[in-house]
Amino acid sequence: MIRTLAVALGLSVVLSSGTTFAAVSLAPEVDLIPGEFTPGTQPDGNTIVIRGRDGLLVFDTGRHREHTQAIIDFARGERLSVKVIVNSHWHLDHVGGNPMLREAFPDARVYASGAIDAALHGFLADYRVSLQKQLDAAADDTAKRATRDELAIIDAGTRLRPDKVITLTAERDLAGRKVRVGLARDAVTAGDVWLFDPASGVLASGDLVTLPVPFLDTACPEGWRKALDTLHAVPFKLVVPGHGEPMHRKQFEAYRTAFGNLLNCAVSARTKGQCADEWLHDVGPLVPASRQKFAHALMDYYMDKSLRADAQHTAALCAAT
Ligand SMILES: [Zn+2]
Numbered sequence: 001m002i003r004t005l006a007v008a009l010g011l012s013v014v015l016s017s018g019t020t021f022a023a024v025s026l027a028p029e030v031d032l033i034p035g036e037f038t039p040g041t042q043p044d045g046n047t048i049v050i051r052g053r054d055g056l057l058v059f060d061t062g063r064h065r066e067h068t069q070a071i072i073d074f075a076r077g078e079r080l081s082v083k084v085i086v087n088s089h090w091h092l093d094h095v096g097g098n099p100m101l102r103e104a105f106p107d108a109r110v111y112a113s114g115a116i117d118a119a120l121h122g123f124l125a126d127y128r129v130s131l132q133k134q135l136d137a138a139a140d141d142t143a144k145r146a147t148r149d150e151l152a153i154i155d156a157g158t159r160l161r162p163d164k165v166i167t168l169t170a171e172r173d174l175a176g177r178k179v180r181v182g183l184a185r186d187a188v189t190a191g192d193v194w195l196f197d198p199a200s201g202v203l204a205s206g207d208l209v210t211l212p213v214p215f216l217d218t219a220c221p222e223g224w225r226k227a228l229d230t231l232h233a234v235p236f237k238l239v240v241p242g243h244g245e246p247m248h249r250k251q252f253e254a255y256r257t258a259f260g261n262l263l264n265c266a267v268s269a270r271t272k273g274q275c276a277d278e279w280l281h282d283v284g285p286l287v288p289a290s291r292q293k294f295a296h297a298l299m300d301y302y303m304d305k306s307l308r309a310d311a312q313h314t315a316a317l318c319a320a321t
Pocket of ligand 1: 044
């Protein structure tokens with residue numbers, strides 16, 4: 001999820017969320033440090049921390065300093081080191097904490113797809129240019145500081161990148177824990193990583209599951225649909241989305257059905273509003289009434305920018321599918 005969306009929606013962007021990040025136990029040895037996403041603020045992705053024989057396995061590192069500090073505080077509280085970081089994808093709300101975690105735990109190895117390399121030269125380079133303009137135009141110190149923080153993440157460059165590039169789905173021993181690490185090509189980004197922990201039944205999906213709507217900024221919608229079918233075959237008990245509350249299988253299936261129906265609606269003659277209504281109907285209580293207006297605004301944006309974008313735009317994001 002990226003800042004351009006908030007700007008496009010005319011929201012006043014607050015880059016610091018100011019949230020407290022208490023860890024939530026999902027299962028023995030598995031904790032969630034929830035990311036926050038409220039209208040008008042930049043989000044942090046959810047972080048999942050798994051205890052392995054050799055130390056901690058951290059899935060996604062957040063964007064804001066406060067979120068990443070919560071991961072460090074958690075590790076210190078457990079008297080354990082972070083041994084392995086897995087990034088679901090290169091969006092800044094999922095990799096932004098990598099440099100800070102590397103500094104705190106110099107032995108930590110980062111695993112991710114190689115998609116960030118193209119992004120650093122393309123999408124993130126373009127984003128950097130727009131941030132620089134925003135910095136020059138920023139009216140107050142708070143806005144300047146927040147924009148500088150965002151620039152600093154991008155300028156961390158190689159410290160955001162993986163030490164180990166994931167190129168296929170495989171069983172792995174990470175931090176002394178047996179997990180399945182999956183790769184979905186051309187879904188939310190050109191390379192999305194998910195992680196299944198068989199001992200707990202927890203699946204970390206990254207932004208392959210995201211509420212209140214799918215964040216389609218850099219997505220190949222058809223590839224994303226296929227990735228959800230792959231996750232459907234994973235024997236998980238609980239899926240932790242990139243943003244939002246953990247879900248049981250029944251809720252995931254509602255999301256998967258809603259996603260498929262959304263893509264079908266996008267190629268029909270129905271209006272954007274009708275497709276958004278159908279989405280909200282399909283996901284039901286996954287998007288509470290208080291979030292529906294926001295979901296409508298997001299969907300309106302993504303129908304134009306992604307689901308009904310010109311064929312060339314979509315083909316470029318679906319290169320491998
Ligand atoms: Zn995200």
